[in-house]
Every structure is written in C-alpha cells, then in structure tokens.
Amino acid sequence: MGRMDTGGRAAMLGAAMALLAAGAAAAQPQRKPDLADAVAGTYAGDVISDSKGSSRSNVSLxxxxxxxxTVSVTSDYQRLPSITVPLTAAMNTIQQARGDSVFLYDRGKKQLDVSFNMEVSWSGARQ
Structure with a gap:
C-alpha cells in the first residue's frame, strides 16, 4: 500500500472526526418534553386587575x-415583573408548584392566567 501525502492524511482524519462527532451526537438521548415545553411560547392578553393601578389591554407575555x-415569565409591560415559576400538573392544568405568583394554564381552553406577586393579574391565550 502506498504512502498518503499530508493533505490526504488530513482529509482522512477530518472525515473520521466528523463521523465520530456525528455518532456521539446520535448516541445522546433526546430530552423528553416536560411541562415547561408544553407552556413555552408567546401569549396575548390583558392586565385584568392591578392593586397599584388600572387594567391594561394588549399586553404580551x-x-x-x-x-x-421551570419557566421564566417576562412581559412587554413594565408593571409586570419577570418571575421564575416551578411547574406541576393538576388535572387538566399546568400550574405553579410553589411561590407567591399564581401561574395557571388550562390545557383545554389553552388559556393562561398569571398573578404576579399577588399584586397584578394578567389573562390571555397563546398567539
């Protein structure tokens, strides 16, 4: 068998490394979707009550x-603070597992209700 030049060796080495990388990626198990995956997305709705102000329409979460x-909830409305919510399932809902903010997603209606720090409440649906 003849000798390979440096360029040929580099090409063979590159091809071998690409095959190893592809095999390693395929060997890693895919993550099973969880409650956070089920509720992730953009929602359109309204602030329906606010202990320090008035309601407001057309607010996105x-x-x-x-x-x-676990999810984070952010908004285009400054009155709504960013919150992190651990989730649990209960009947046909996904809701907060603990904390002082209410997160309630109704799977049947595809509606989300959030009360931020028990001060301001928002209600809407996935866009």
Whole structure:
C-alpha cells in the first residue's frame, strides 16, 4: 500500500472526526418534553386587575423554559415583573408548584392566567 501525502492524511482524519462527532451526537438521548415545553411560547392578553393601578389591554407575555419543569415569565409591560415559576400538573392544568405568583394554564381552553406577586393579574391565550 502506498504512502498518503499530508493533505490526504488530513482529509482522512477530518472525515473520521466528523463521523465520530456525528455518532456521539446520535448516541445522546433526546430530552423528553416536560411541562415547561408544553407552556413555552408567546401569549396575548390583558392586565385584568392591578392593586397599584388600572387594567391594561394588549399586553404580551413570553414564557421561556429555563430548566426541567421551570419557566421564566417576562412581559412587554413594565408593571409586570419577570418571575421564575416551578411547574406541576393538576388535572387538566399546568400550574405553579410553589411561590407567591399564581401561574395557571388550562390545557383545554389553552388559556393562561398569571398573578404576579399577588399584586397584578394578567389573562390571555397563546398567539
């Protein structure tokens, strides 16, 4: 068998490394979707009550998965603070597992209700 030049060796080594990387990626198990995946997304709705002000229409919320069964909730309305919510399932809902903010997603209606720090409440649906 003849000798390979340096360029040929580099090409073979590159191809071998690409195959190993692809095999390693395929060997890693896919993460099973959880409650956070089920509620992640953008929602459109309204502030329906506020202990320090009036209601407000057309307020968007963004729910982002931050970990297993955990989401962060942010808004385009400054009155709504960013919160992190651990989730649990109860009957046909996904709701907060603990904390002083209420997070209630109704799977049947596809509606989300959030009360931020028990001061301001928002209600809406996924966009």
């Amino acid at each position: 963004t729910v982002t998965r931050t970990g297993p069964n």
